[in-house]
Amino acid sequence: MKFVELQAIYVMWLRQMKRFGRAKSRIVASIIQPLFFLFILGSGFNIASFAGLEGEYIHFLAPGIIAMAITLSSMFTGVSVLWDKQFGFLQEVLVAPISRLSIIIGRTLGGATTALFQGLIILVISLALGVTISSIGGLIITLITMVLLSFTAVGFGLIFASKMNDFQGFQVIMTLLIMPLFFLSSAFFPISESLPSWLKAIAYVNPLFYMVDGLRGSLTGMNNVFPPLVDLAIIFFFCVVMMGLGSYFFSKSEV
């Protein structure tokens, strides 16, 4: 790889760090919102009892909220390509003597960095709220899962950013696709045997389910359906597919 391509990746990454650092309100909102979920849902559902739930509800909820924070933040990065398209900056990048692959890699790394930062903050707060880490090995798998999760979501965002021309489409995707998938990811309630079978079917083809389940299994070591490494393998598969599709569509997109 030529030196200029590394520079390009660095520039794309640095640009996102600077923008993120300056968007104070976005940082605050992106941390506060999951905290609301954590506190309000955490306290609210603490008094309810779910069949087969081990430990306190907050232990169950925290990994789901971490996954949610990372996914939303990364998707935002992917979709922010739309901003660049709208404000013309994408042209400036596309006309530079650098490959589109470098642009995608730099952007993805930038998005993943900010998403991880937010995920880690929620993780630390969860620990402060009494969530316990199962093991050091588990923590490492948790971090790897978080990285893969953010790459997957950036890729997903890129696909839509390459295909859409305005932000209304993004809103529709969020409302009609991402929120339902989250509700069925076991982030908020366990996907137990007593659920209607069609709901269970959707849950098991839902990539977010494996991400939440993987994080939960590796971090807290309880309430998970599959072993964390199995989840990790499945997430890796989704990640490769999403990044591949995202890069493909982005490289084909016109300015």
Next chain:
Amino acid sequence: MEIIKTEQLTKKFNGFTAVDHISFSVNKGEIFGFLGPNGAGKTTTIKMLTTLLYPTDGKATISGYDITKKRDDVRQNIGIVFQDPALDTELTGLENLDFHARMYGLDKEKRKSRVNEVLTLVDLQEKKNDLVKNYSGGMKRRLEIARGLMHYPTVLFLDEPTLGLDAQTRRAIWDYIKKMNKDEHTTIFLTTHYMDEADYLCDRVGIIDHGKILVIDTIDHLKSSVGNDVITLSCSNLVALRAKLQQEKWIKSTKEHDSFLTLGVQKGEEKIPRIFDIANTIDVRIQSINVRKPTLDDVFLYYTGRTIRDQEPENLLQKGTRRLHGRRDL
């Protein structure tokens, strides 16, 4: 030496021919302008020459590099100021320039000194650490020009460089363009639909309409092709008078638009009485008449049969809808 050379360059979009077999060349150090109404194919031509669009047919080279085969070499050799602003407004002016320089492979020393040079050229030294979103329209355009120059391009493309700017700012931008052409010996290819802009800046102008180049020449030659003087008149029977005047050998050209007749002649003030005489013989009453030096408006009218403004309202509407649909400018 030819910096830009095109042969039969063509771009079609779903059967619509935006650029129709154009051939021209731009020499080193010159300011060359494409003059034409909106939708004439100016931006499409720029997008092909800057590797953002593939031509449907024909070929073009920039500094000897083929635009389809040597894309990275072409990109390294060109600077562009797009019609729509292409700055990152959440970054400072300095960061915009520095990021650009990195993407073009300038080393640290060079980046530093070059940033200073171009900032001085466009008088933005004092604002370099401000976020671009706090810049005025004119400052943004100046920063874009500075950015376009960062990597020492052999040719700088300016797509409608003063679109949407007020009169005073336009004048200042023109002077910056002239200055960089002179100080940095940068060849400049610009598009515009403003006559005064082409007149003030360009050494040579190509008039483009419906994707075709109608004529390429120096401003002076273009003006004298119309006639040394232009007479514009309105009268009671335009058609009859025009038919009669067309038989006169001393009238170089006659064009009709709106309710006016435009004539290209030599020594215009001496011709006015003769025109009155001719009108009298066929009982046509002249309502108004004036004589003036030709402008590029007259040149445009001469070659296209209409003024550049005739097209404006319709095309502005089109542009508006294009913008709504996500800026898919041709």
